[in-house]
Amino acid sequence: MAGRGERREPPPPGLLVVDKPAGWTSHDVVGRARRLMGTRKVGHAGTLDPMATGVLVLGVERATKLLGHLALDTKSYLATIRLGLATGTDDAEGEPLGEPVDTGQVGESAVAEGIRALTGDIAQVPSSVSAIKVDGRRAYERARAGEDVALAARPVTVGRFDVLATRTEGPFRDLDVLVDCSSGTYVRALARDLGAGLGVGGHLTALRRTRVGPFTLAQARTIETLAQEEEAAGRASLSLDLDAAVAVAFPRRDADADEAAGLAHGRPLPAGGRAGTVGVFGPDGHVVGLVADDRGAARPVLVLAPA
Incomplete structure (x- = not known):
């Protein structure tokens, strides 16, 4: 040491x-x-x-x-959504927007229908406290400075939105959910929109990312x-x-010594016939770089061999 x-x-x-x-x-x-x-x-x-x-x-x-x-570009989350109250940040750290609403009259079928409406390819308005830039400043900086932040809806994909457990806490209904979604999806916005669609308000109280790519x-x-x-x-x-990182994240292509030496100096390889980015490994088993087929050759995307 x-x-x-x-x-x-x-x-x-x-x-x-x-x-x-x-x-x-x-x-x-x-x-x-x-x-x-x-x-x-x-x-x-x-x-x-x-x-x-x-x-x-x-x-x-x-x-x-x-x-x-x-x-x-794909992510998975475990989250808890509290129905019965909206907040200014769409999560438990924000100020309440109004008084709590009793969710006792909101049936399971209504919750299921609300979730179905937020599953698949949807247009989502990001949370006002997101990191999206508005005129050069982060939206959350503007929101926390007291400015009204209006963000445009953007297309996202929610591949899975499942309720794992339900609890009643006073007037509130807490839903433990599993969400698989595309990059750019805001789970706190799902909580907000589910609550709004049910007419009782909603916000996020817990969020745990279990997978990214x-x-x-x-x-x-x-x-x-x-x-x-x-x-x-x-x-x-x-x-x-x-x-190991490249092997996990990209398809593998093995190169001979001449090809590996050429790629290490930024030269293209013969086209591999595979779409997307590929990790190239030399005869010694170490990664040389990333390539992608373009104009009849596998051209370097990133050289990773040591200088």
Whole structure:
């Protein structure tokens, strides 16, 4: 283990899949990961709200270049929706909009119909406290400054919206739900719109991301576990090294030595005949880069071989 004044060798490149704790911003997690991994070269793919917990994918060293190419366009969440009250932020942290409404007269069939209306390809108005930029400023900054924020509806896909459990809490109805959705879908907006459609208001009280793209909670580790690793070994370990990360996230293509050397210098390969981005591995089993067929050749998308 390196001493306090010693310069540590940089960690190997790869991905760190973190189970983000409640109350932390994604930037908070990156800052802690930089200390635990002993490098400034850490970035995150896709943010999570401070109230949310669950899967947050971080890139370390050269793998930070990989983050923008990962197919993270589908996500899964476990959430709790409280029917009977709308809030200004569509979650439990916002100010109530009006008084609680008794949900005792809202039947299961009405809830099921409301959920069906919010499943499939829908047009969703994002929450006013989203990170979408409005005239150069984040919507949440404008909303928290007291401005009225009007965001345009955008197409999203909700592939699954299932009720797992229902509880009555005074006048409220709490629904534990599972949501599979496209990137850009706001689960808090689903809570808002379900409550509005039922005429009782609704907001989100808990949110946990269980999957983003191919990365799941099974691969995720808590900040506490990572800190214990750092204390014991001087550095937390990766969830996936660079080779494993590319193998998980992209179809694989094996290259011979000449092809690998050419790609490492930015030269295209013969077309592979496969749509989309492909990970190319050299004869030594290590990833060289990402390519995509274009104009009769497999052209470099990203070179990952060390300089």
